[in-house]
Amino acid sequence: MNIVTTMRILGILLMLFSITMMPSILISALYKDGAHVAFITGMAITFITGFVTWLPVRNVRKELRTRDGFLVVVLFWTVLGLFGATPLFLAEHPALSFTDAVFESVSGLSTTGATVIVGLDSLPESILFYRQLLQWLGGMGIIVLAVAILPMLGIGGMQLYRAETPGPVKDNKLTPRITETAKALWYIYLSLTVTCALAYWFAGMSGFDAISHSFATVAIGGFSTHDASIGYFNSPAIELIAVAFMLISAVNFSLHFLAWRERSIRHYLHDPEFRFFIFLISTTVLGTIAVLWLTQTYDIGIAIRHGLFEVVSVATTTGFGVADFSQWPSVLPFTLFLAAFVGGCAGSTGGGMKVIRILLILKQGVREIKRLVHPSAIIPVKLGGRSVPDRVIEAVWGFFSVYLMLFVAMLIGLLATGLDQVTAWSAVGSALNNLGPGLGEVAAHYGNIPDVAKWILIVAMLLGRLEIFTLLVLFTPMFWRR
Amino acid sequence: MNIVTTMRILGILLMLFSITMMPSILISALYKDGAHVAFITGMAITFITGFVTWLPVRNVRKELRTRDGFLVVVLFWTVLGLFGATPLFLAEHPALSFTDAVFESVSGLSTTGATVIVGLDSLPESILFYRQLLQWLGGMGIIVLAVAILPMLGIGGMQLYRAETPGPVKDNKLTPRITETAKALWYIYLSLTVTCALAYWFAGMSGFDAISHSFATVAIGGFSTHDASIGYFNSPAIELIAVAFMLISAVNFSLHFLAWRERSIRHYLHDPEFRFFIFLISTTVLGTIAVLWLTQTYDIGIAIRHGLFEVVSVATTTGFGVADFSQWPSVLPFTLFLAAFVGGCAGSTGGGMKVIRILLILKQGVREIKRLVHPSAIIPVKLGGRSVPDRVIEAVWGFFSVYLMLFVAMLIGLLATGLDQVTAWSAVGSALNNLGPGLGEVAAHYGNIPDVAKWILIVAMLLGRLEIFTLLVLFTPMFWRR
Ligand SMILES: [K+]
Ligand SMILES: [K+]
Numbered sequence: 030m031n032i033v034t035t036m037r038i039l040g041i042l043l044m045l046f047s048i049t050m051m052p053s054i055l056i057s058a059l060y061k062d063g064a065h066v067a068f069i070t071g072m073a074i075t076f077i078t079g080f081v082t083w084l085p086v087r088n089v090r091k092e093l094r095t096r097d098g099f100l101v102v103v104l105f106w107t108v109l110g111l112f113g114a115t116p117l118f119l120a121e122h123p124a125l126s127f128t129d130a131v132f133e134s135v136s137g138l139s140t141t142g143a144t145v146i147v148g149l150d151s152l153p154e155s156i157l158f159y160r161q162l163l164q165w166l167g168g169m170g171i172i173v174l175a176v177a178i179l180p181m182l183g184i185g186g187m188q189l190y191r192a193e194t195p196g197p198v199k200d201n202k203l204t205p206r207i208t209e210t211a212k213a214l215w216y217i218y219l220s221l222t223v224t225c226a227l228a229y230w231f232a233g234m235s236g237f238d239a240i241s242h243s244f245a246t247v248a249i250g251g252f253s254t255h256d257a258s259i260g261y262f263n264s265p266a267i268e269l270i271a272v273a274f275m276l277i278s279a280v281n282f283s284l285h286f287l288a289w290r291e292r293s294i295r296h297y298l299h300d301p302e303f304r305f306f307i308f309l310i311s312t313t314v315l316g317t318i319a320v321l322w323l324t325q326t327y328d329i330g331i332a333i334r335h336g337l338f339e340v341v342s343v344a345t346t347t348g349f350g351v352a353d354f355s356q357w358p359s360v361l362p363f364t365l366f367l368a369a370f371v372g373g374c375a376g377s378t379g380g381g382m383k384v385i386r387i388l389l390i391l392k393q394g395v396r397e398i399k400r401l402v403h404p405s406a407i408i409p410v411k412l413g414g415r416s417v418p419d420r421v422i423e424a425v426w427g428f429f430s431v432y433l434m435l436f437v438a439m440l441i442g443l444l445a446t447g448l449d450q451v452t453a454w455s456a457v458g459s460a461l462n463n464l465g466p467g468l469g470e471v472a473a474h475y476g477n478i479p480d481v482a483k484w485i486l487i488v489a490m491l492l493g494r495l496e497i498f499t500l501l502v503l504f505t506p507m508f509w510r511r
Numbered sequence: 512m513n514i515v516t517t518m519r520i521l522g523i524l525l526m527l528f529s530i531t532m533m534p535s536i537l538i539s540a541l542y543k544d545g546a547h548v549a550f551i552t553g554m555a556i557t558f559i560t561g562f563v564t565w566l567p568v569r570n571v572r573k574e575l576r577t578r579d580g581f582l583v584v585v586l587f588w589t590v591l592g593l594f595g596a597t598p599l600f601l602a603e604h605p606a607l608s609f610t611d612a613v614f615e616s617v618s619g620l621s622t623t624g625a626t627v628i629v630g631l632d633s634l635p636e637s638i639l640f641y642r643q644l645l646q647w648l649g650g651m652g653i654i655v656l657a658v659a660i661l662p663m664l665g666i667g668g669m670q671l672y673r674a675e676t677p678g679p680v681k682d683n684k685l686t687p688r689i690t691e692t693a694k695a696l697w698y699i700y701l702s703l704t705v706t707c708a709l710a711y712w713f714a715g716m717s718g719f720d721a722i723s724h725s726f727a728t729v730a731i732g733g734f735s736t737h738d739a740s741i742g743y744f745n746s747p748a749i750e751l752i753a754v755a756f757m758l759i760s761a762v763n764f765s766l767h768f769l770a771w772r773e774r775s776i777r778h779y780l781h782d783p784e785f786r787f788f789i790f791l792i793s794t795t796v797l798g799t800i801a802v803l804w805l806t807q808t809y810d811i812g813i814a815i816r817h818g819l820f821e822v823v824s825v826a827t828t829t830g831f832g833v834a835d836f837s838q839w840p841s842v843l844p845f846t847l848f849l850a851a852f853v854g855g856c857a858g859s860t861g862g863g864m865k866v867i868r869i870l871l872i873l874k875q876g877v878r879e880i881k882r883l884v885h886p887s888a889i890i891p892v893k894l895g896g897r898s899v900p901d902r903v904i905e906a907v908w909g910f911f912s913v914y915l916m917l918f919v920a921m922l923i924g925l926l927a928t929g930l931d932q933v934t935a936w937s938a939v940g941s942a943l944n945n946l947g948p949g950l951g952e953v954a955a956h957y958g959n960i961p962d963v964a965k966w967i968l969i970v971a972m973l974l975g976r977l978e979i980f981t982l983l984v985l986f987t988p989m990f991w992r993r
Contacts, residue, residue, distance in 0.1 A: 096884070183882070184883065185879075359929075359932060360926035363923065390912045393905065394913045394916070396905075398980065398983060398989075399987075400906070401665055401984050419905075423901075426912075427876050427879030427880075430872050430873075430875070430876050441846060441849075444842035445842045448841075450845065450932065451932050451933070453841075498879070501880060502883050508884050
């Protein structure tokens with residue numbers, strides 16, 4: 030392992046990250062909310078740690094190898110998650126324990142959006158803004174991670190995208206192609222955020238709320254500045270804007286990149302993952318509306334409005350709320366969680382297992398049945414007219430099974446802390462899929478569960494965000510050899 | 512499809528099956544329990560239907576093709592399940608609805624052991640014996656299905672056993688090898704049953720209970736003649752005998768066949784599935800005892816006694832009970848159900864996904880991590896020193912994913928009938944894994960759930976018993992072509 034280069038990168042990351050506390054200092058000064066000391070101290074701690082890490086190795090210049098990518102990516106979310114917690118821990122209001130501060134910070138950076146805080150509406154503006162900014166930065170990291178780094182590392186079948194999608198990355202070296210790609214992707218990410226913020230603002234949000242919620246929308250984060258989330262605004266227009274931007278952000282950014290470069294939307298229509306994603310969302314929305322209406326949970330107008338919003342919010346793994354879906358007829362919360370397990374498209378800010386993997390698993394299931402009837406036939410798994418290499422399918426299977434096993438292992442952990450079954454499975458599912466809200470005791474917030482449970486969920490959020498293997502691989506002796 | 516030959520086989524099956532109602536008629540006469548009319552009528556209906564089916568095609572002699580095997584196997588469990596319900600439906604005590612009678616019959620033949628009846632202790636002896644006999648016959652069918660037919664059909668990776676295990680079947684033709692194999696296996700099955708019954712009898716059971724429970728033990732069925740199941744006897748000796756025979760019956764019968772033919776037990780020790788099975792059971796037993804003790808659910812003596820029995824009973828998917836494990840600290844019922852999802856070894860009477868498949872999935876997960884670190888290395892999945900063909904691993908994946916998807920689909924179905932989450936998932940899990948007991952509302956019996964839920968569970972029991980694909984393949988247009 031190239032420890033020196035990693036230190037240099039980590040130092041630079043921390044110093045850059047410390048700058049992101051600056052806006053909150055300004056906002057604190059502007060609103061006189063009293064939280065500026067926490068942010069100044071947090072910024073100082075983060076910057077100094079980064080500087081001290083960087084200083085002794087600042088002159089080392091060495092090309093990063095592919096394998097170093099794992100470590101850099103893991104450090105980004107773990108170390109920044111830890112240092113990101115400093116202002117939250119130091120602030121007087123909300124008075125968070127160390128565990129709660131780390132939970133909130135990791136939940137932000139991983140764009141999970143699970144919160145331990147009740148009483149958002151009365152928090153200092155600078156703290157509120159900081160939480161939203163953490164999500165936005167996390168989303169930015171994910172885009173690069175998902176579109177550029179994971180396919181290169183070959184995580185969970187995502188090498189598929191390296192070979193087959195006409196995406197921006199086809200090269201093997203970490204730099205300089207990554208820089209170029211990252212710039213283009215961030216430009217798209219920024220444009221989406223600005224458009225989304227303007228739309229929210231025109232629809233009636235305050236400037237502060239519009240920017241804050243645009244951050245959480247485009248990052249598929251789900252943090253809000255109000256306990257009632259998007260429901261606070263009680264505005265169909267705002268809900269429709271949220272639905273639109275949640276969907277856009279859950280689509281592979283490579284497709285946005287192509288659409289933008291070629292000024293054409295035909296790539297979307299030809300992409301099998303996009304088509305399957307739209308199919309899944311549409312059928313879940315229609316089914317949910319039907320159940321809400323037939324069970325007389327709502328009359329038809331509200332059923333359509335809430336059904337559409339909640340399904341898109343949960344299925345994209347955003348986690349915004351306008352209605353308490355945990356109180357809906359029990360088949361619906363369960364189905365919505367399933368949709369969150371599927372999650373967004375690969376290369377998006379969405380969580381979950383990703384649509385493409387589920388699609389490949391289904392196709393493989395169909396192939397098995399065909400093979401039973403025609404044992405000697407050679408039946409390829411096809412995606413968009415092309416055969417998918419067996420190597421990719423195996424990687425997807427590996428991902429799927431390890432995902433489930435970790436889910437089950439962490440579920441056992443949560444049950445062992447004494448939580449009931451519904452709370453436990455929904456909390457782990459929500460954290461691992463980077464969704465946010467749960468059911469049972471964690472339907473509204475995560476403040477009341479034991480600390481051990483919170484730490485398990487912190488690990489779950491990181492595992493989910495890092496597509497599991499990025500983190501797991503660091504625990505193999507093999508990785509550290511040579 | 513060779514419809515005429517299938518009819519002929521079905522007719523013979525029904526006529527033979529009708530004979531199995533004979534013992535109950537004798538027992539009814541012996542105990543004067545009044546249920547003889549139900550059995551005589553049921554036997555007549557079954558025999559006449561069989562005769563009428565067989566008569567027009569009795570002279571057709573045509574070799575069965577491999578593909579016909581699917582249909583015969585499915586007919587065995589569905590048609591016999593239906594006709595097996597006739598005496599239960601016709602009997603005055605218990606007064607079962609049509610749905611309940613079919614549920615009980617399919618639960619018996621599939622060796623699931625889920626019951627809709629409360630008040631077993633006061634039932635006519637002939638009915639009690641009949642339920643146990645259904646399980647024993649089901650177990651007999653499973654042994655042939657699992658050791659001889661499934662590997663030939665290539666279901667879910669079981670072709671592994673065709674090529675690699677030194678089992679009795681290596682041929683491709685359904686007859687006459689199957690007859691020879693079946694005889695040897697049934698001989699082992701019968702010997703185990705007799706030994707088990709004698710052991711129970713020596714340990715203090717009545718002759719009737721000893722035979723009845725030996726049927727349910729060796730078939731991994733779990734039906735009892737008492738509401739309190741094995742707990743009724745309150746005898747450590749009986750519990751130890753049950754534990755021993757549940758374990759033996761959950762092991763691949765090919766290994767028993769070899770041990771018997773070669774007079775040696777070394778095959779067991781060399782079998783990777785057997786070793787992994789013993790490892791899983793041991794760790795689960797130890798962990799469960801530790802939790803029962805540490806949480807002060809029981810003192811150490813009872814913790815060992817109940818922990819050992821319930822883990823073996825649930826992990827082998829037998830479903831006998833001595834304690835109500837659904838009331839244990841919630842992490843335990845969940846973990847026990849997980850063990851039931853793993854289930855018994857392939858080629859045994861046990862249910863679940865089978866140990867070998869879980870072992871292969873774990874090995875594949877480990878391989879994926881190795882591949883991330885060494886992207887260009889060729890890393891085979893090995894089992895007992897030999898490489899497992901990719902084709903087999905793919906089949907196992909296909910099985911695993913379709914199993915989970917059906918579990919989830921049927922779970923949604925049960926939730927839609929209004930059952931709570933714990934009841935719903937445990938009921939589907941129990942039925943699909945052919946376990947028997949559930950949690951929540953179905954911890955004691957299945958009498959109070961809606962009829963629709965019962966029919967979904969009937970399908971689940973059949974799907975589980977037929978290793979899913981045997982049944983699914985019949986619903987493909989491909990299967991019926993040509
Ligand atoms: K989220
Ligand atoms: K059973």
